[in-house]
Amino acid sequence: MIALRQNAPRQPRGAFSFHAFPALILVLLLLLIGCGRPQPAAEIVIANGGEPESLDPAIVTSYSDMRITKALFEGLLRLDGEQGRPVPGLASHWEISPDQTVYTFHLRSNLVWSTGEPITAEDVYFSWKRALDPATASDYAGQLFYIRNAEDFYTGKLKDFAEVGLRVLDRLTFRVELNSPLAFFLDLCCFPTLAVVPQKSIERAGDRWIGERPLPSSGPYSLVYWRLNDRVRLRKNPQYWDAAHTRTDVIDILPTGSPNVALNLYETGIADIVWDKDLIPTELLEVLKQRPDFHTFNYLGTYFYRFNVTRKPLDDPRLRRAFALSTDKDRIVRKLTQGGEKPAYQFVPNGVANYTPPQGLSFDPAQARELLAAAGFPGGRGFPTLNYTFFSAAGGAAKMQGKIAVELQQMWREHLGVTVELRQIERKVFYNTQSRLDYDLSASSWVGDYNDANTFLDLYLSNSGNNRTGWKNPAYDDLIRRANQQTDTARRAGLLREAEALLVETEAPVVPVFFYAGFNCFDPKKIGGLNQNLLDEHPLQDLFRRPAATNPDRTRED
Amino acid sequence: MYFLKRLFFALPLLLLISFLAFMLVHVAPGGPFDRERKPASPEIEHQLQAKYHLDEPAWKQYLRFLGDLSRGDLGPSLKYRNHSVNDIIAQALPVSLVLGALAFGLSVGIGVPIGYFSAVRRGRWQDYAGSFFAILMVCIPAFVLAPFLVMYLGIRWRMLPVALWGTPAHTVMPVIALGLFFSGRIARLMREGMLQVLRAEFITTARAKGLSEHTVLLRHAFRLAILPVVSYCGPLLADLLTGSFVIESLFQIPGLGTFLVNGSLNRDYTLVVGLVLLYAVLLIGLNLLVDFAYVVLDRRVKYA
Numbered sequence: 001m002i003a004l005r006q007n008a009p010r011q012p013r014g015a016f017s018f019h020a021f022p023a024l025i026l027v028l029l030l031l032l033i034g035c036g037r038p039q040p041a042a043e044i045v046i047a048n049g050g051e052p053e054s055l056d057p058a059i060v061t062s063y064s065d066m067r068i069t070k071a072l073f074e075g076l077l078r079l080d081g082e083q084g085r086p087v088p089g090l091a092s093h094w095e096i097s098p099d100q101t102v103y104t105f106h107l108r109s110n111l112v113w114s115t116g117e118p119i120t121a122e123d124v125y126f127s128w129k130r131a132l133d134p135a136t137a138s139d140y141a142g143q144l145f146y147i148r149n150a151e152d153f154y155t156g157k158l159k160d161f162a163e164v165g166l167r168v169l170d171r172l173t174f175r176v177e178l179n180s181p182l183a184f185f186l187d188l189c190c191f192p193t194l195a196v197v198p199q200k201s202i203e204r205a206g207d208r209w210i211g212e213r214p215l216p217s218s219g220p221y222s223l224v225y226w227r228l229n230d231r232v233r234l235r236k237n238p239q240y241w242d243a244a245h246t247r248t249d250v251i252d253i254l255p256t257g258s259p260n261v262a263l264n265l266y267e268t269g270i271a272d273i274v275w276d277k278d279l280i281p282t283e284l285l286e287v288l289k290q291r292p293d294f295h296t297f298n299y300l301g302t303y304f305y306r307f308n309v310t311r312k313p314l315d316d317p318r319l320r321r322a323f324a325l326s327t328d329k330d331r332i333v334r335k336l337t338q339g340g341e342k343p344a345y346q347f348v349p350n351g352v353a354n355y356t357p358p359q360g361l362s363f364d365p366a367q368a369r370e371l372l373a374a375a376g377f378p379g380g381r382g383f384p385t386l387n388y389t390f391f392s393a394a395g396g397a398a399k400m401q402g403k404i405a406v407e408l409q410q411m412w413r414e415h416l417g418v419t420v421e422l423r424q425i426e427r428k429v430f431y432n433t434q435s436r437l438d439y440d441l442s443a444s445s446w447v448g449d450y451n452d453a454n455t456f457l458d459l460y461l462s463n464s465g466n467n468r469t470g471w472k473n474p475a476y477d478d479l480i481r482r483a484n485q486q487t488d489t490a491r492r493a494g495l496l497r498e499a500e501a502l503l504v505e506t507e508a509p510v511v512p513v514f515f516y517a518g519f520n521c522f523d524p525k526k527i528g529g530l531n532q533n534l535l536d537e538h539p540l541q542d543l544f545r546r547p548a549a550t551n552p553d554r555t556r557e558d
Numbered sequence: 559m560y561f562l563k564r565l566f567f568a569l570p571l572l573l574l575i576s577f578l579a580f581m582l583v584h585v586a587p588g589g590p591f592d593r594e595r596k597p598a599s600p601e602i603e604h605q606l607q608a609k610y611h612l613d614e615p616a617w618k619q620y621l622r623f624l625g626d627l628s629r630g631d632l633g634p635s636l637k638y639r640n641h642s643v644n645d646i647i648a649q650a651l652p653v654s655l656v657l658g659a660l661a662f663g664l665s666v667g668i669g670v671p672i673g674y675f676s677a678v679r680r681g682r683w684q685d686y687a688g689s690f691f692a693i694l695m696v697c698i699p700a701f702v703l704a705p706f707l708v709m710y711l712g713i714r715w716r717m718l719p720v721a722l723w724g725t726p727a728h729t730v731m732p733v734i735a736l737g738l739f740f741s742g743r744i745a746r747l748m749r750e751g752m753l754q755v756l757r758a759e760f761i762t763t764a765r766a767k768g769l770s771e772h773t774v775l776l777r778h779a780f781r782l783a784i785l786p787v788v789s790y791c792g793p794l795l796a797d798l799l800t801g802s803f804v805i806e807s808l809f810q811i812p813g814l815g816t817f818l819v820n821g822s823l824n825r826d827y828t829l830v831v832g833l834v835l836l837y838a839v840l841l842i843g844l845n846l847l848v849d850f851a852y853v854v855l856d857r858r859v860k861y862a
């Protein structure tokens with residue numbers, strides 16, 4: 001321990017000087033300069049949402065990560081950048097059996113990995129098998145459960161993978177057998193989970209195969225480096241079958257967590273594109289909306305709230321309808337969100353392919369009060385105090401949740417005379433609470449995985465892990481099941497519409513509030529090949545920088 | 559010998575810290591795979607848990623963690639699933655070290671001289687100016703100063719990049735925003751220390767012996783006056799070297815601070831425990847260094 005000797009201080013031997021500090025700083029600065037090797041600037045720099053959780057297409061779950069993996073690993077089909085519709089990818093064409101349960105895909109004959117080895121049907125087989133392997137622990141393994149016996153294999157009921165409906169017919173032919181007809185199977189073939197990944201790398205490096213260099217890629221770009229929280233650099237893959245149409249050589253992706261940083265990077269010309277709805281600086285929306293480089297569009301996502309139908313009195317559909325009818329959605333998009341969102345009266349967003357949604361419940365406080373009275377609470381008298389559970393954050397899109405909660409609370413008080421308490425909790429706790437049905441009403445949102453009504457409506461199947469309302473309705477389950485086995489597009493749409501009417505008009509376990517607006521920020525005079533579509537789908541190979549003539553002085557720090 | 563003993567005791571201390579950190583993150587409600595979007599079937603969710611052994615009892619997970627740790631492996635990150643915690647530290651620590659060391663250099667480089675001269679020129683305008691600066695710096699937090707710098711140096715005048723990392727220019731604003739705050743505290747500590755020492759009898763003795771004022775101040779007073787600053791610097795340096803969440807997120811710097819905070823928000827158990835351990839190692843190590851510096855600076859200090 002410390003002991004001070006109390007005798008007289010000795011003469012110090014050498015004077016301590018703080019001349020060392022400037023020297024230290026100089027040394028550090030030199031070190032830093034040495035570290036920061038200047039690197040060639042990328043042609044296009046994109047601010048893309050948070051740090052990627054992964055670049056493994058079987059693992060990724062967020063849309064911003066998928067944008068990168070789609071550039072690295074292509075599937076049998078891919079989504080085009082105009083409309084976000086499936087177009088041929090690694091497969092040039094395919095045949096569908098008359099009963100629509102067997103798909104035979106023909107791979108292009110000129111397919112090679114970025115490292116030069118050929119891509120064959122065996123690679124497709126390996127990739128899909130890997131996504132279905134429980135050891136891979138892919139979140140989206142369920143996208144493959146439509147394949148014959150796939151779910152039984154996953155759950156271990158079936159040991160032999162050979163019985164799963166996947167066949168390699170020859171080097172370039174791959175056959176898939178489904179459980180039943182599936183209207184959106186080609187859309188699923190574009191989904192990253194079903195992308196083609198390099199077997200050798202994965203067998204060599206296991207879970208860390210993305211770290212291999214060079215990393216074999218099957219898509220239009222290959223990975224130059226991925227520096228955590230710093231940037232992902234992609235370079236054109238000259239071996240890609242359609243490399244002739246890849247328009248930009250080097251693209252940098254900046255993982256950007258904060259809307260303010262994204263906007264600063266964009267404003268100072270460091271980033272050319274900002275494209276994530278979580279990167280909208282809501283405080284500046286008013287100003288940004290007026291600008292020609294700010295683009296909003298309809299997006300495949302719905303903001304809504306859930307009821308816990310296992311709790312009284314919300315087990316009464318009349319009361320749930322009363323809440324829905326007293327929610328002034330128009331006011332929320334006009335007064336609060338303001339980013340071009342559309343009020344939602346249905347759960348499936350506007351513009352989803354081959355589908356016309358039902359009418360839904362409009363804003364009608366008078367009818368809401370009638371329903372409330374009919375359920376035994378005239379004027380809200382005797383109605384218990386319920387909670388509305390949500391999570392919020394200091395900035396960005398999550399901040400809006402709190403404002404919406406306050407607005408909803410006010411509407412229910414005004415129109416129904418009921419008191420709802422707001423319960424704000426932390427994000428992870430919130431999802432856990434919602435799954436355990438430990439709430440009365442809760443804020444929610446859902447973004448579709450593919451352009452089909454099913455990606456919204458299958459949430460409320462009785463056995464869905466994303467149901468989270470306690471609502472189980474055999475008639476609804478039956479309608480969805482029959483719709484998905486239906487081969488006739490119009491008849492299928494009718495069945496789905498019937499199911500959605502049950503969901504949003506009759507039973508109302510959820511109340512849609514608004515459809516999200518997508519958000520892209522870029523100068524069309526500088527950047528081309530970026531179209532706005534429902535899926536917010538922007539293949540990187542379509543992007544290009546317009547010739548410098550229209551863009552005289554560019555300053556870039558890199 | 560004394561320092562060897564301290565080092566020896568650091569081990570059980572680290573073990574205790576790792577245990578507490580591990581249990582605390584596991585006790586927090588919600589888990590790494592509680593997300594808006596659940597997998598299509600409960601089996602998939604179960605596989606996710608099983609892959610990272612989250613379905614085992616906590617004590618078993620902790621033993622597994624210790625086993626890996628003994629081999630120098632902090633385990634895979636549960637959020638950044640392509641990366642191990644070791645990878646993340648290897649990539650982010652150098653960034654935090656550079657940023658932290660520069661900010662430390664700045665705060666000491668400004669704080670110590672200002673404190674010193676404020677004390678030496680006590681009651682004169684230099685003192686008031688220095689003390690005013692110190693108070694001002696202590697009162698302006700980084701999250702106020704940083705956007706201000708970005709607004710003018712970055713956006714209005716285009717002198718410096720507004721964010722990101724990689725060249726010396728990228729370090730200027732974050733280092734200022736991070737370092738100035740601490741320079742204020744150091745200046746105040748330094749001034750207090752200096753004033754106290756200057757009142758001591760041995761200073762009067764030294765002056766009486768006819769030593770030059772310069773020698774009295776620098777050779778005799780300064781060495782002792784800086785001791786409070788040195789004790790403050792140990793934890794400060796540990797803090798700065800492990801990254802600052804606020805500065806890193808404001809300038810989008812790929813350091814450790816963001817990982818620590820986001821790691822706990824994401825319930826990335828392994829990442830949080832790994833970073834807490836790293837912080838503990840640095841803190842213990844630097845405190846040891848501080849004690850060592852005492853021996854060098856103040857010859858009355860002896861460790862038994």
